Amino acid sequence: MSDTPILELVGVTRRVQGRDLVSDVSLHLRAGEMLGVIGPNGSGKSTLLNMMAGLLPPTRGQVRLAGQPMVRLRRQQIAQQLAMVSQAAETGERISVRDAVELGRTPWLGPLWPWSARDDEAVQAALQAVGMEQMAARDWSTLSGGERQRVHIARAHAQAPRILLLDEPTNHLDIHHQIGILDLVSQLSVTTVIALHDMHHALRCDRVMVMQSGRCVALGAPLDVLTPALIREIFAVDAQLIAHPAGRLPLFAFQRLA
Amino acid sequence: MRRGAAVRGTGWLWLAPVVLAAALLFGSAVGETPIPLSTVVAVLASKAGLPAGVLDPVDASVIWHYRLSRAVVAACVGASLALSGLILQALLRNALAEPYLLGISAGASTGAVAVAVAGFGAGMVSMSAGAFAGALVAFGLVTILARAAQGTGVQTTGIIILAGIAGSQMFNAMTALIIAQSASAEQARGIMFWLLGNLSGVRWPDIRMALPMTLLGLGVALWHVRTLDAFTFGADSAAALGIDVRRAQAMLIGTTALVTAVMVSIAGAIGFVGLVVPHAMRFLVGVRHARLVPATALAGAVFLVLSDVVSRIVIPGQVLPIGVITALVGAPAFAVVMIRGRQR
Numbered sequence: 097m098s099d100t101p102i103l104e105l106v107g108v109t110r111r112v113q114g115r116d117l118v119s120d121v122s123l124h125l126r127a128g129e130m131l132g133v134i135g136p137n138g139s140g141k142s143t144l145l146n147m148m149a150g151l152l153p154p155t156r157g158q159v160r161l162a163g164q165p166m167v168r169l170r171r172q173q174i175a176q177q178l179a180m181v182s183q184a185a186e187t188g189e190r191i192s193v194r195d196a197v198e199l200g201r202t203p204w205l206g207p208l209w210p211w212s213a214r215d216d217e218a219v220q221a222a223l224q225a226v227g228m229e230q231m232a233a234r235d236w237s238t239l240s241g242g243e244r245q246r247v248h249i250a251r252a253h254a255q256a257p258r259i260l261l262l263d264e265p266t267n268h269l270d271i272h273h274q275i276g277i278l279d280l281v282s283q284l285s286v287t288t289v290i291a292l293h294d295m296h297h298a299l300r301c302d303r304v305m306v307m308q309s310g311r312c313v314a315l316g317a318p319l320d321v322l323t324p325a326l327i328r329e330i331f332a333v334d335a336q337l338i339a340h341p342a343g344r345l346p347l348f349a350f351q352r353l354a
Numbered sequence: 355m356r357r358g359a360a361v362r363g364t365g366w367l368w369l370a371p372v373v374l375a376a377a378l379l380f381g382s383a384v385g386e387t388p389i390p391l392s393t394v395v396a397v398l399a400s401k402a403g404l405p406a407g408v409l410d411p412v413d414a415s416v417i418w419h420y421r422l423s424r425a426v427v428a429a430c431v432g433a434s435l436a437l438s439g440l441i442l443q444a445l446l447r448n449a450l451a452e453p454y455l456l457g458i459s460a461g462a463s464t465g466a467v468a469v470a471v472a473g474f475g476a477g478m479v480s481m482s483a484g485a486f487a488g489a490l491v492a493f494g495l496v497t498i499l500a501r502a503a504q505g506t507g508v509q510t511t512g513i514i515i516l517a518g519i520a521g522s523q524m525f526n527a528m529t530a531l532i533i534a535q536s537a538s539a540e541q542a543r544g545i546m547f548w549l550l551g552n553l554s555g556v557r558w559p560d561i562r563m564a565l566p567m568t569l570l571g572l573g574v575a576l577w578h579v580r581t582l583d584a585f586t587f588g589a590d591s592a593a594a595l596g597i598d599v600r601r602a603q604a605m606l607i608g609t610t611a612l613v614t615a616v617m618v619s620i621a622g623a624i625g626f627v628g629l630v631v632p633h634a635m636r637f638l639v640g641v642r643h644a645r646l647v648p649a650t651a652l653a654g655a656v657f658l659v660l661s662d663v664v665s666r667i668v669i670p671g672q673v674l675p676i677g678v679i680t681a682l683v684g685a686p687a688f689a690v691v692m693i694r695g696r697q698r
Contacts, residue, residue, distance in 0.1 A: 151590060151594060171597060171599075172597075175595055180594040182591065185587040185588060186587065187447075188449065189636075191586060191642075195640075199583060203595060205580055206580075207577045
């Protein structure tokens with residue numbers, strides 16, 4: 097393996113109307129890791145992910161995908177390496193689950209490169225990966241929020257990317273589905289960047305990046321980064337770390353600052 | 355299991371030429387004086403150089419110079435407008451989008467009338483060029499207006515339609531102004547009739563414009579079927595799937611404006627075809643554009659040929675503007691689409 101990072105941010109800034117949404121963030125994404133991006137509302141998580149996906153150009157700095165400046169790559173080349181699951185992407189079309197997952201093959205197809213057996217296999221594998229193969233014929237409108245999110249992840253999976261970006265995939269889901277989505281994501285064997293709200297979820301990541309007002313204020317192993325002092329500063333809550341009674345990941349107890 | 359998505363469910367396509375031919379024959383046979391289908395076939399055979407027996411020269415002339423050319427142009431206009439509606443609905447993620455409701459047809463009318471009245475070499479080509487310019491200006495204005503109005507509390511899907519209606523009103527007023535100021539009374543009468551959508555003046559030379567443009571529109575749409583699918587979850591999602599969104603939008607909307615403009619300069623602003631036909635086809639063949647594009651083109655062609663027939667026979671001795679027929683079908687369809695959209 098070469099030393100070229102799979103995805104690299106170099107002093108990336110996104111400025112809109114005189115305000116930095118993301119300010120001077122640098123990052124080397126390691127192949128195979130699961131990186132959690134955590135921070136309060138409006139801290140720039142979504143903007144950062146959109147820049148990583150090449151969907152927003154940085155005002156300053158550079159995003160490199162496998163050593164190549166993102167701005168010089170064609171959209172199709174980017175999409176062959178990187179898939180994005182955005183927040184609440186919705187449709188009013190009467191598409192089936194399989195239709196939605198098949199969209200993931202778009203970067204591998206063209207007017208002159210038609211659908212092939214390989215694409216069928218990728219779609220089938222993606223449906224299996226999220227446990228939706230029995231529901232392939234279901235209508236999008238009949239799916240619950242958690243099922244829709246699974247389909248979006250299956251679509252991204254069918255894209256066969258090296259990097260998967262997920263923007264708060266557990267938002268608006270009940271706790272059962274939140275854990276289901278996280279289990280699912282951690283089982284996928286791709287490099288993953290996942291924007292999160294919940295600090296317990298962040299503990300499951302290999303590394304955590306903490307954002308505040310567009311800046312990266314900490315980056316490292318979850319338990320090294322998510323200290324009571326940092327949580328107090330960033331989220332304005334008192335946090336206590338409590339050992340799990342059954343020896344699993346520790347728990348946080350939060351209390352609002354007086 | 356080995357059936358690919360591109361071909362799945364497209365087995366009916368071999369029927370398309372048959373259905374289209376049947377519609378054209380029907381359109382040629384029906385009219386103020388019905389002509390038997392056998393005569394229509396015989397006339398066509400004789401034109402193709404086949405032995406066809408003795409023919410009534412009047413019948414032959416009516417069929418060849420009047421009805422068949424008209425039916426072919428109607429088919430082209432119908433296919434083009436239906437495809438334009440389909441493309442706009444996919445790109446704008448708006449079930450109500452179509453060239454007429456977005457003001458593109460009105461802008462094209464203004465452009466065409468300006469050229470016709472001002473008489474910059476008033477051929478069909480220069481009229482089409484004027485219409486194209488008008489269509490692009492109209493779409494640009496409507497888009498800017500919709501952007502500016504965002505966040506004013508009106509639901510996003512509604513904004514662009516409202517902007518389109520405002521645009522239509524303005525361009526129709528400008529058209530009326532140009533006519534009132536510059537056209538002779540006779541010119542004005544002709545233009546007003548044409549504005550409502552009218553195929554009466556159509557002859558074979560019009561086909562030389564209409565047919566290549568229809569094939570161009572169909573070709574561009576077929577080339578972009580996966581692009582159109584990729585917009586299912588919106589433009590950002592399309593970009594994440596590897597679509598160059600700006601390029602795709604410029605290409606597809608440019609083609610839509612061009613094709614609509616040419617059809618408007620031939621047949622006037624015929625409304626609702628782009629709304630009714632794609633929705634009916636979604637119901638029949640599903641939402642994937644590999645099936646939807648050919649189905650919409652075919653159904654649009656047949657729909658307008660039949661609408662034209664109805665416009666000629668519904669009031670004996672009088673030909674209604676075809677836009678009246680399509681609006682009578684289309685306006686209720688608009689209401690249905692709107693109500694169904696609300697329930698989601």
